[in-house]
Amino acid sequence: MNGVTHGGIREAIRNRIVAGEWKLGELIPGEMEFAAEYECSRTTVNRALQALADEGIVERKRKGGTRVRPMPAPQAQLKIPIIREQVESRDAAYSVRIVRRETLAPTEEIAQLLGLGQEGRCAYLETLHLSDERPFVFERRWVNLGTVPDFEEADLDQTSANEWLIRTVPFxxxxxxxxxxxxxxxxxxxxxxxxxxxxxxxxxxxWLGQRSVTATQLYYATGYSLDFAI
Amino acid sequence: MNGVTHGGIREAIRNRIVAGEWKLGELIPGEMEFAAEYECSRTTVNRALQALADEGIVERKRKGGTRVRPMPAPQAQLKIPIIREQVESRDAAYSVRIVRRETLAPTEEIAQLLGLGQEGRCAYLETLHLSDERPFVFERRWVNLGTVPDFEEADLDQTSANEWLIRTVPFxxxxxxxxxxxxxxxxxxxxxxxxxxxxxxxxxxxWLGQRSVTATQLYYATGYSLDFAI
DNA sequence: TGCGTGATTATGTATGCACATAATATTGGA
DNA sequence: TCCAATATTATGTGCATACATAATCACGCA
Known part of the structure; x- marks a missing residue:
């Protein structure tokens, strides 16, 4: 082993790119050249460059070579937060209050969202999520009982609707x-x-395959912001 | 060639995972088993599973096997949109109007955001992005001239500030x-x-390394929503 | 019984090779 | 001169193999 891994080369080349060694849109060296430079096989370089292409850092074309992506379409790994964790990560006490819970025919808008006809039955749930007893998020949720009939009898005092659903029907x-x-x-x-x-x-x-599971609307209290890094 | 590619297997296994073939956190078959099933070599399956691990779908541990990532915290690949593309993808005509452009000392809030002292010089720019001549986004932008001195003379009639910056200083x-x-x-x-x-x-x-490049605030006109899929 | 040592196992990584594929360059014929 | 057929080239892909590494298991000794 050389100490050279495809992961290492990937890092190295990425660093060289962000350091500006090649201009945006410019062609970077070919696999053979990198292989010679890092003293490894072309295969190893190939994996590194393919990974960079997956990341969106470079563009590759057969015969065309590899070039730095002109518009590094910034992609971010956005972690959709679980409200309980959001609250607890701020060292606040989390609690839930179910404001309303019933079974009813969905509004036309919701029926369309969930892909239901007129006869569809839904559970409707209004929940208030509290952080240290102060309102944090208000949640309106419709659950398609055609997909999740058990939801009607679910005990939501122990677990939140969201956690119950995630446990029961992985979407x-x-x-x-x-x-x-x-x-x-x-x-x-x-x-x-x-x-x-x-x-x-x-x-x-x-959605669970072709069937809709649930439609949710979360209203965050004033001043909330969803932060993440690119 | 078998018609089986690592990309194909990756897709196939991903589909089986989201279809719920294995529970969350559960162990999925080993590389050898998949190799037998898809009639390919272990290497190919390995690449597929590693890619899925990169995507965050599965977790792998040496000897521990591969298991479905318990993802009650669904992660989404959020593509941060470029305003021009947003407008043009709706078949509308894109145009920009620079409302204000000057060089000034940043406010205290911005100085802090950009990690500047009192002496920092910034370009301040107010831009209105239009979709079919109707206001779409209002943009306030501060550019750290310590990092990007050339910005002061940049010709922003041809390219937007964002595109100019992306082309010039890859962050x-x-x-x-x-x-x-x-x-x-x-x-x-x-x-x-x-x-x-x-x-x-x-x-x-x-940021470009340790140095801040630009701080931007985008205000979208009423009714805008940022949509993406998990 | 308890514990350390070595065997086993599953995955991680790199390599050389063969062939596939797509874009470009070259050549040859009308 | 122009177009089509062919060669060339860089990347894409899969395979067999070899070795690395970490976790677990089995064994045997005290």
């Missing part, structure tokens, strides 16, 4: 949408914010 | 923060929205 796909909402009367009263305040909002629909 | 790291802002008088007039409307806001600070 395969989810659509997330982030936006800003102006607080209406309902949100104002339940979250204890001023009328018309701007609230950070996350809407989610999750 | 190595960025902090992003998403929140909601209530429209003040300034935002109201420039974006043409109602006073107090909730605006989706993205704040970004990018």
């Amino acid at each position: 395969t796909r989810g659509d997330v949408s982030l936006c800003a909402t102006s607080a209406d009367a309902k949100l104002t009263s339940v979250l204890g914010v001023e009328q018309g305040e701007a609230l950070f909002t996350m809407k989610r629909v999750t | 190595t790291r960025g902090d992003v923060s998403l929140c909601a802002t209530s429209a003040d008088a300034k935002l109201t007039s420039v974006l043409g929205v109602e006073q107090g409307e909730a605006l989706f806001t993205m704040k970004r600070v990018t």
